[in-house]
Amino acid sequence: MEQRGIYVTGLAPAAEAELLTSLRDLRLARVDEAPARGEDAARTPLAVVGLNGNADGAFATVARLAASGARVAVVGPAKDPDLILRSMRAGAREYAVAGDAARLQQAVRSLARPDGAVAAGQVLAIFPAKGGMGATTLAANVAADLVRGGDRTCLVDLDLQLGDVNAFLDVHGGYTITDVVANMRRLDRDLLDASVQAHRSGVHVLAQEERLEEAEHLDAAAVEKLIGFLRQHYQHLVLDGLRGFDERSLAALDAADRVVLVVTQEVPAVRNAQRCVELFRKLGYSDAKLAIVVNRCLRASNITPEVIAETLGVPVTATVANDFVSASRAVQRGSTVMEEAPRSALARDVSALARKLSGADQDRRRPGMLRRMFARR
Numbered sequence: 001m002e003q004r005g006i007y008v009t010g011l012a013p014a015a016e017a018e019l020l021t022s023l024r025d026l027r028l029a030r031v032d033e034a035p036a037r038g039e040d041a042a043r044t045p046l047a048v049v050g051l052n053g054n055a056d057g058a059f060a061t062v063a064r065l066a067a068s069g070a071r072v073a074v075v076g077p078a079k080d081p082d083l084i085l086r087s088m089r090a091g092a093r094e095y096a097v098a099g100d101a102a103r104l105q106q107a108v109r110s111l112a113r114p115d116g117a118v119a120a121g122q123v124l125a126i127f128p129a130k131g132g133m134g135a136t137t138l139a140a141n142v143a144a145d146l147v148r149g150g151d152r153t154c155l156v157d158l159d160l161q162l163g164d165v166n167a168f169l170d171v172h173g174g175y176t177i178t179d180v181v182a183n184m185r186r187l188d189r190d191l192l193d194a195s196v197q198a199h200r201s202g203v204h205v206l207a208q209e210e211r212l213e214e215a216e217h218l219d220a221a222a223v224e225k226l227i228g229f230l231r232q233h234y235q236h237l238v239l240d241g242l243r244g245f246d247e248r249s250l251a252a253l254d255a256a257d258r259v260v261l262v263v264t265q266e267v268p269a270v271r272n273a274q275r276c277v278e279l280f281r282k283l284g285y286s287d288a289k290l291a292i293v294v295n296r297c298l299r300a301s302n303i304t305p306e307v308i309a310e311t312l313g314v315p316v317t318a319t320v321a322n323d324f325v326s327a328s329r330a331v332q333r334g335s336t337v338m339e340e341a342p343r344s345a346l347a348r349d350v351s352a353l354a355r356k357l358s359g360a361d362q363d364r365r366r367p368g369m370l371r372r373m374f375a376r377r
Helices: 013-022 039-043 055-068 081-090 101-112 135-148 165-169 177-183 189-195 212-217 220-230 247-255 267-282 305-312 324-332 345-358 368-375
Strands: 004-009 028-031 046-050 071-076 094-097 122-128 153-157 204-206 236-240 258-263 290-297 316-321
Touching (some): 004 013, 013 101, 046 055, 046 101, 055 071, 071 081, 071 101, 081 094, 081 189, 094 101, 122 135, 135 153, 135 165, 135 236, 135 258, 135 290, 135 324, 135 345, 153 165, 165 204, 177 212, 220 236, 220 247, 258 267, 267 290, 290 305, 305 316, 316 345, 324 345
Parallel strands (some): 004 028, 004 046, 071 094, 122 236, 122 258, 153 204, 153 236, 258 290, 290 316
């Protein structure tokens, strides 16, 4: 990989050093002079400008850099809509808040991508074989574990009438799904973050809340556009609230990279799961798109994971321990299982499931120490 230059100004020395260290894999060489028009712009396509005291001067620098062809990220003191808008008008492509090392690193990585190379996030659709499978508990806790791994994650409740996600995590207010759909053209990442509620675990939560009368305007095409928009801003989308095969659910399932079919060791659940697998195949989904998860798994059951795999004709991806006490306590407190029972078999299994679904088990190049460092908010 050819070494590229990066111009940094207005950052505290420690923040600058931390940023450059975290981006070693991009082979960015620190340059001392701002690029001018022409050849220098090609040599130094990336720049980071801190709004350190003299904002007017900093914005003038942003404008000069952008005019030279450089891709600029601005680091401001707060998530101030006026500063964000002013930065974008000056020519910046990204905005981060001082002290948020993970966001700044992500911003520079975004700048380093060639134009047109959009890093689309992964979409996981959690689909229960029948009601009462614990799908929402799994969705919320898998999302939280993905955040613990350092990835921006949004949990979307697509049950627009009777969704449970907000109640499970005790998160209320902020933009609804229909708000985001209506404002997609003007929402950049920072405005999206300021508008969508976040759980203390770091998971962003998007639901319809009480504004049910607006849900009828959200059709399958709107769901498809919503998912396409959100996956440009999050590394993972976890879709909950899918309870059947209506048009909106089918739009979500079609858009998903993985469909997580949740089943328990009960005859009606296994029979429903079998029917679901047959229908997924008719829809053209490959077996590789399906992830079969046996929730509330009991070793003493005669309906073993092996029996379920044989019945469905699809391997079981993971099993999740039965721990009603820990799961129930987490829901009652608006917490995650990792918060309430971090050493439990349930927390261990959810974490293993999240790694499998995200591909982290196969990706040996992920920097574990740095990911954990930058996951801390």
